[in-house]
Amino acid sequence: MRAVKVRKSIIKEKVKAADFNSMNLQFSCESCSFFKPSAGECNLGYNTKPHLYKNQTKLYEMSGHLTFCRFLEID
Ligand code: SF4
Numbered sequence: 001m002r003a004v005k006v007r008k009s010i011i012k013e014k015v016k017a018a019d020f021n022s023m024n025l026q027f028s029c030e031s032c033s034f035f036k037p038s039a040g041e042c043n044l045g046y047n048t049k050p051h052l053y054k055n056q057t058k059l060y061e062m063s064g065h066l067t068f069c070r071f072l073e074i075d
Helices: 017-022 053-063
Strands: none
16 A cells, blocks of 8 residues: 655745845735735635734744745735
8 A cells, every 4th residue: 555645735935035025025814805804814714824924924034935825816
């Protein structure tokens, strides 16, 4: 029987510091049309925790990676 390889459920992508500092990257729920700020929730039902601004910036400062939500929508 072949072992099943378990994958991480969320992909962390490397972002160059120069790009992070010079580009106006939108990477957090707070920038997304589907975010409901009053409840801190996603209207599509996704887990916002890894995509919240404070968590994204903390992750970036510690690792140089961001977890981009594939459904982030900017108006
Ligand atoms: S779609 Fe993604 S980025 Fe937008 S609020 Fe939901 S979890 Fe956050």
